[in-house]
Every structure is written in structure tokens, then in C-alpha cells.
Amino acid sequence: MHFGRIPAFVGTARFSQGIGPASGSACGAEAVCAWFRPVGKGKRAAMRWSRYFVPTLRDNPADAEVVSHQLLLRAGMVRQLASGVYSFLPLAWRVLLKITQILREEMDGIGGQEFHLPALHPAEVWRESGRWEIMGDNMFHLRDRKGAEMCLGMTHEEVFSSIARKELRSYKQLPQIWYQIQTKFRDEPRPRSGVLRVREFIMKDAYTFDLERSGLDKAFNDQRTAYRRIFDRCGLQYAIVHASSGTMGGSESSEFMVLTDAGEDHIAICSDCGYAANLEKAASKIPSVTDEAGPSAPVKFPTPNVRTIDDLEDFPGGAPARSQIKTLVYFGDGQLMLVLMRGDHELNETKLADTLGISAIRPGHPEEIREALGASPGSLGAVGVEGLRIIADRALESRKNMTTGANEDDFHLRGVDIARDIRVELWADLRSVREGEGCPVCDERLSVRRALEIGHIFKLGTKYSETMGATVLNEEGKEVPIVMGSYGIGVERIMASAIELNHDPDGIVWPMTIAPYQVVVTPVNINQAAQRETAEAIYRDLSAAGIEVLLDDRDERPGVKFKDADLVGIPLRVTIGPKKLASGQVELTSRRARETRDVPRDVVISEVRREISAELERLAPKL
RNA sequence: CGGGGCGUGGCGCAGCCUGGUUUAGCGCGUCGGUUUUGGGAACCGAAGGUCGGUGGUUCGAAUCCACUCGCCCCGACCA
Secondary structure, X not given: OOHHHOHHHHHHHHHHHOOOHHHHHHHHHHHHHHHHOOOOOOOOOOOEHHHXXXXXXXXXXXXXXXXXXXXXXXXXXXXXXXXXXXXXXXXXXXXXXXXXXXXXXXXXXXXXXXXXXXXXXXXXXXXXXOHHHHHHHHOOEEEOOOOOEEEEOOOOHHHXXXXXXXXXXXXXXXXXXXXXXXXXXXXXXXXXXXXXXXXXXXXXXXXXXXXXXXXXXXXXXXXXXXXXXXXXXOOOXXXXXXXXXXXXXXXXXXXEEEEOOOOOXXXXXXXXXXXXXXXXXXXXXXXXXXOXXXXXXXXXXXXXXXXXXXXXXXXXXXXXXHHEEEEEEEEEOOEEXXXXXXXXXXXXXXXXXXXXXXXXXXXXXXXXXXXXXXXXXXXXXOOOOOOOEEEEEHHHOOOOOEEEEOOOOOEEXXXXXXXXXXOOOEEEOOEOOOOOOEOOOOOOEEEEEEEEXXXXXXXXXXXXXXXXXXXXXXXOOOEEEOXXXXXXXXXXXXXXXXXXXXXXXXXXXXXXXXXXXXXXXXXXXOOOHHHXXXXXXXXXXXXXXXXXXXXOOOOOOHHHHHHHHHHHOOOEEEXXXXXXXXXOEEXXXXXXXXXXXXXXXXXXXXXXXXXXXXXXXXXXXXX
């Protein structure tokens, strides 16, 4: 823990790597140690607000929109360095350390072993897994001085797999549960929402290695339980939802979602049976439509200036949206394809990509579309189309007498019988579920809510072990691919969602478990000896009791100190004022309850301890 | 990548359209002093700005033009 004081170490670091004195000592040793420093037992130098770096702001910076971003800035916890890149100041770092401490305890609790892998990767391992191409511009690429291609790690399946394939040879070594808490780099197309979608962030990522599917099932369930304990302990309310596995691959995945409008995902949830799924995955039941018999063949009719579903609904001789076929053109896997939806339904692109098993799809460009179909969007249809893949949403199955574009500008077809007139290659659930539709499990009504992803667990299976050759010998001496799982948690997102869920007009209301400090001791007037001395004494006693306490010894007016304490969100405040102190009393305020009560000075320590215990009890994991 | 917006002391903004009367202002914050001390004090005094950058137009540019960098929002995309 004290490498920084060993001259040889500092000297070596400085000369061999050419880094300055500051990084040589502070960064080289202490910053690393900070990851491992246990939080909460500090009994050293007094934590005095007057000396503590907490640059609070009165006004909201103009470019902060979401609450967590505004409050993190105003509370003097974070500062932006670049778009999607944030510096964490001491208060925020304490919160993050407390969160990572909980992560460690729960990962260790299910047998996890902590690693620390490089953030800088050779291109090679990503080429092997095939994700160098798939990740594309989302990955930060660079070259070393020899010109070799490298990248900054977006995630660590590849690196962990490369260790596993070299070192794991026998089934006797399995199962393994490996994890780390590491910085990830993703060159987001659009960083946003403060610390919620960023380009550099801390992730707890875990990987399990098993011989068989059954082992993976157990590992997956253990992780799921650990995740529930973690988020319970962090004071978050969340939903566990079925999710798409996207570019991670794998067979099954669940996301842990905090219900907040600051999130960018949408989830469908059933309050009755508990069904919950990301809209990228959610299914629903919708009433079936009975069509009247139509003509024996499609009938073309002129529709001047009709370009949209709505236009055609209003057009004389048109059709209601539910009797229209929406024809979308997508490009993916090197080819154009037609995607058919009911007129009033919306395509979910992730469902389409998942159905096709490809990662990158995009809408066709107007020129491509015109070249392929001879018409522009607004007049497209699939009737008689040959040579293009045609994928249709299940809601269109066995529909008759439908109306769709004629692939001739300003003309549509009516009387289309899908089974008879369109060569559908693949039927799939492609539509986005909407509020109020039927739960696929119990038929109750689904609601659709905005949510923020804070964790995601995947059953990877053998995707990476096969492409990267990570195998072991089983009991019969046969070489088999290792069955893997992958499990991630966004550390800053826990911090930010805790704020999204716990704040009031005055500022943050930290859950006791992750609060930067548990108590702040505030003398109303630091210049009055009695108040000052009492505050110092209470501070010492609390500190000695192992409580995380901050002493607000600033020579400020009380209002300033109260406002800052509220803004920063410290759960408890002991206030020492002149009148009450004269009768041997101090005040104990709960930030969350916004309640203040008088407490005799000589029992304040035990009262504080009791309040903390009660809060920790409230946040104790339920399983 | 498409669309929109914004860069003026630490934070929030005005000034720009209609170039010079501005020594570039205002509120908050900061520093010094005095009086204060239970919910962001009052008064006095002070510091702090290459007006994002470069180039141009002009007698003269924060202001007009071109290019460029950065940031934010919506969409696309994304763990």
C-alpha cells in the first residue's frame, strides 16, 4: 500500500516511462491503492469541510438536462473533461468506492475471483472473435509506434477468453468465476445525459466458465441473485427484464432496469404476473382481425400524392391502417430486404436484427430503394417481388384484402391476399409492443415504461470459446468448448440512478449504504467556542465509533452550510446551535424524512448509530 | 451520419440583427475589510475576460463573411 514511498519505485517509474513527478507517485501507487482501500474505517485526520474539495454550485450549468447530471455537478462531485468523459471529484469517488466495495463483497460471496485486466488490447484478440468488424466505430482504435493496431477495451470477453484458453485445460479446473472492476471505452455516437451514456466508464464485468449448460444455468442464477443483492443494497428499485443479446451473442439474457425517465430504454411490464421485457424483446397479444373476402387478384388503383399510411387512410377508396401493409426496405448482411408490417404497427429494428442474426442493419437509402423496386418510399409493396428477401411480421399472417403500394409512384394495390400474392420468406415477431396490449403470459394489460439499464447478464454459451478455441478435456478425455456466461454492471449508472430515484428540490438524498459520508456535524456558528468544541467532540466520538463523518467547520452562515449539506445529500446532520446547546441538546436531522429532533448531547452518538443501523437494515438485501 | 442550438471572467446571462459611445456590461460566486451568524447576509473596496480558434472584409470587428474546433439537444445508432 505504500509503494509510492519507496524511492526506487518512484524513480524507476519516472525515468523509464517519462511521466512527471505527480503521476510518478500519486498516480502510480496511491491511485491503484485507492481501488483496494476499505471504506468506512477511517480514523485518521479529521474530515473538515473547510479543507475538503467540494465545489458546489448555486446554478445549474446550462448543458445539464437530467437530474443526476445537474446534481452531480452542483454538488461538486463531477466535472466534464470532454463529451462523454467525466472527472470524479472526491465526494463522487467515495460513492463509487462504496459501490465497488458492495460489488466486491457480493461477487466474492458467490465465489468470484477478482482480476485486473488491461484496458489496452491488441487488435488480434478482437479479430479472432470477429468483433473487430462488428464493433466498428464504437471501438476506440489506435496504433502503437510500430504501427500495430490496438484498441481500448469496450468489454473483456476476448481477453478473459484468451486467458481461459491458455490456462484452463481440464474439466477439473471448472467452474471458474472471474470478475474485475475496470474502465471501459466506447466511442458512443452520441454521449448524453451526463454520466449515463458516456465514452469512458467503470464496469464490473464477470465471466463464468463451466463444463456444461447446467453449470452455466447455476452460474447465471448465482449472478442474478448477487445482482439483486447488490441493487437492493444500493437502494435502487429495479425490474429484471428479458433482453436482446445484441452484439454479445448468446442464448439468454436479462437486464436490470431502473424505472426512470432519464433512461433511454423502454420496457413492457405486466403488473399482474410480473412479466417484464425490454421492448427489443417484448411480446404481446393483440386482437386478431377478420378480413372480408377480397377480389381474386390484387387491383391497382391510382393514389396521387399518397405517401404515408395516414394519407391512404384518408384517401377515398383507401384503407384503414390495420388493413394496410407497410413495406420497409432494410440493408443488412450485404443485401437489401423487404420488411412488412401492419400499417398501424411499428418495426423494432433490434427484433429484426436478432431475427436475422446480424448485428448491423440500416434503412435503405432512397436511391437503393428506387433502383431495387422502381418506386419511392410511399408507393412500395412486396406483391410480385422476386430476388429480395421478404420478412413479414406475424400480425400479417393469413391477412387478406389488404392494401399496399404498387411499386409504381402514385399507385397502390387493394385486395392483396398475403399468402396468395406475396412470397414471404420468413415470419417473425418484429413489432414494438405498445401500452395497453395483452401480456403474452397472462393476458392482462401491459404498460410501457422508460428505464435505465444498470446491469445485464448473458448466457454466452460457447460462442467465444469456439471462435477463440477455449476448450477443456472432459471426463472422457474429449476436447469440449467451455460454456461461458458474461455479467456486467455500470458503476456510474448505479450512482446516477441512485440520484434519479432519491432526490428532492434541495438536492441528493443518498441511500445510507452509498452516501459519501453518513453524517455531517454542523455547528451553527464555528466562532462560538462552546459550539465549536462540542462539534469537534461529537465529530471525534462519531469517528471513533467507526461512523463516516464530515465536520462542517466553515465560517459560513448556517443557511449556507444547511443548503450544502442538503445538496450533497448526507443522510444525517447533527446541528449544534446556541440555544439548544445551553440546555445540553443538539439536533439530529434526517435528510430523507426531513425531520429534526432534539437529542441530548451525551446520547447523540448512540442515536446516530441507531439511525444508521435502521437505514442499513432497510437497505439490507431481501435474499 | 441527418436536423437544431450554443461558445462573452468560476456559474448563469445581456450585448451581435442595425460594426464605432463599451474602458465589453449585469446577477451570483471569488478576494480584502467592517458589521453579522438557525435555511444560500448587508455595506465598503478589489481582482478576474486573447468575446472558442484561424483567416478575411473594413479606417475600425464580440458584432459582418469563410473555414475550423468544441459543447448541448432531437433523430439515427448503441451494452
